[in-house]
Amino acid sequence: MSTTILxxxxxxxxxxxxxxxxxxxxxxxxxxxxxxLVVNPGILGLSGMPTEGLITVTAIAACLGTxxxxxxxxxxxxxAPGMGLNAFFAFTICLGREVPWEAALGIVFWNGILFLILSLTGVRTKIAESIPASxxxxxxxxxGLFIAxxxxxxxxxxxxxxxxxxxLGDLSNPAVLLALAGIIFTVxxxxxxxxxxxxxxxVALTVIGAFIPTENGMLTAAPNAVVGMPESISNTFMAMDFWYPIDHFAETWDLIFALMFVNMFDTIGTLIGVSRKANLLxxxxxxxxMGAAMTADASASVxxxxxxxxxxxxxxxxxTGVSTGGRTGLTALVVSACFLLSLFLTPLMKVIPLMATTPALVMxxxxxxxxxxxxxxxxxGALATASVALLAMPLTFSISEGIALGxxxxxxxxxxxxxxxxxxxxxxxxxxxxxxxxxLDLK
Structure with missing residues (x-):
């Protein structure tokens, strides 16, 4: 693109x-x-999804959405795929409710469609205003507690x-101790x-992990290459069970609502916060x-x-980009291009151990x-409402239960x-x- 076009x-x-x-x-x-790019595949992999290609999926979703x-x-x-939303997908929908991951993707699809309709019609504003701040x-x-x-x-x-x-886990285990040190280092x-x-x-924990032995070799395995072609997404592309949420509406409506609820308020809060820093309000x-931004967000979920x-x-x-001076969509365009280029670093990202993502989740x-x-x-009353929702999520290991009890x-x-x-x-x-x-135990 020339300067004039930009x-x-x-x-x-x-x-x-x-x-x-x-x-x-x-x-x-x-x-x-x-x-x-590392954390999302790690969480989604726990849901039963085939791990091959999840780095590619994450990068493509982030690239196109941005x-x-x-x-x-x-x-x-x-x-990018949202933190908290991916945990909800893996632990609440797939592991908690025992919904197959293909069906869970169908739930995500309908959540995005519903979110898109609400954004286009303006109903999302009325919903947002009707939910108590606490x-x-x-x-x-x-x-946040659930993710940590x-x-x-x-x-x-x-x-x-x-x-x-x-x-508390075994702190005499070098891998466990390294994770704790990583949290402190990140803070x-x-x-x-x-x-x-x-x-x-x-990166630091991954490198150190190359010197820590485990029963199956070093904590961090040596990469086969530094760069390489992106992995195929054939395992997950269009793999969603489109009809599952419709055929099992009585069992999935609350999951769709919870996803929409979390997505909506996460998006609104982020957009307002970032825009205030950029003086865009x-x-x-x-x-x-705001309407266009919410529509873009909903479309990205689909x-x-x-x-x-x-x-x-x-x-x-x-x-962070806004603090550096970013004020327009060109900043986002550069981020999108970076996610596209990251596809060719898959061999390096695949050797990162799950332990190394702990500081990211906690932070x-x-x-x-x-x-x-x-x-x-x-x-x-407000404190009680916030506290019940706050405590219920990590203790029930379910975001939707926390929302319901709140x-x-x-x-x-x-x-x-x-x-x-x-x-x-x-x-x-x-x-x-x-x-x-x-x-009525309708679950």
Whole structure:
């Protein structure tokens, strides 16, 4: 693309930026979120999906989703399979409900279609406004704890115990100790605001793992090559069971709703947060192209289901590129190109041990917990709602159960304290449906 074309498409001068600044911002954003290329396949692989090609799937989904956002909105926002959403896919849908991964992809597809319809019609705004703030915060923090718990479990820092359910793992095991050191190292890098801190941690642990022996050889195996052709996605492309959510609607409606709920509020929060940093909000504090951004996000989830991954969503790591000066879709275009190029580094990424992703999962969980400060601690009802949702997710190992219990608690507290008029009709309906599901054991 020539400079003239880039200026005409992305309106760089109007946004007070340059090609050089946008490219640097794109590289910064990619460095901050590229850990998903390793973490997402690791989580999805636990669902029973064939691991061959999952790195390719993740890169393609991120590349296409980010490209759509760049061209539809001209915002410096990058997309990829969402953290939390992938955990929901693997642990709640596939392992918890024992839904085949092909059927789970069908659920993701219909979630994306529903999200797209709500975005195009504007109904999503009314839904977003009808959900209590305490529940939104509790869900986000709960997902953070859930993700961190998964990371600790994968590294065997936390193991099962028949008496107490969980206990500390064996810190005399070099691999377990390395995972703990990696968490501390990642936090230190984040505190020092080192660009690409999570990626640096993953690389460092992978390299050190090459010197740690296990029963099956070294913790990190030697790669067959540095670069290579992308793996085929034939195992997952169009593998979704399109009809499963329709044929089993009574058992899957809550899963579709939970995915949409998490995706919607995660997307809205990310878009507003990143846009505020980029000074893209109008004088009323609203994002001018919110509808287009939500449509791009929903479309990306549909594409993700087609190629074979969990919902694709906007990434808060986009803020790192904005902090470097990114202001337009050119930043996102650079991120998209980086994901495309990363396809040829698959041989290197395949040798990264699951343990090395633990700091990434824990760090993402910590960052998602930041919103707890927004809870009104003087309002015991709000605190109870947020706390129930927050605690239920890691303790039940299910995001959907946390959402359901959060709705029931919120309505119960409001009705019990005589503040029933503060509850919206939609919240009443959802709380009643979730309660009926438990009482009638409709799972």
């Amino acid at each position: 200026e005409r498409v992305f309106k760089l001068e109007r946004h007070g930026t340059t090609i050089k600044t946008e490219v640097l911002a794109g590289l910064t954003t990619f460095a901050a979120m590229s850990y998903i 490209l759509v956002m760049a061209l539809m909105t001209n915002y410096p926002v990058a997309l 529940l939104k915060i509790g869900v986000q923090c709960g997902i 718990f998964i990371g600790l479990k994968n590294a065997e820092l936390i193991v099962d115990n028949p008496a107490t359910f969980v206990q 230190v890098l984040m505190v020092k605001q080192v660009a690409g801190a999570i990626l640096i941690s993953i 109008d004088e009323t504090g609203k994002l001018p192209k 594409v993700g289901a087609v190629v074979g991954t969990s919902p694709v969503t906007s990434y808060v790591e986009s803020a 993402v969980g910590i960052l998602m917990m930041e919103s707890i400060r927004q809870v009104d601690f003087d309002d015991l 709705f029931i608690t919120y309505v119960g507290v409001k009705v019990g304290t005589g503040k029933f008029k503060e509850v919206t009709p939609l919240t009443y309906i959802l709380a009643a449906v979730f309660l009926a599901r438990y009482i």
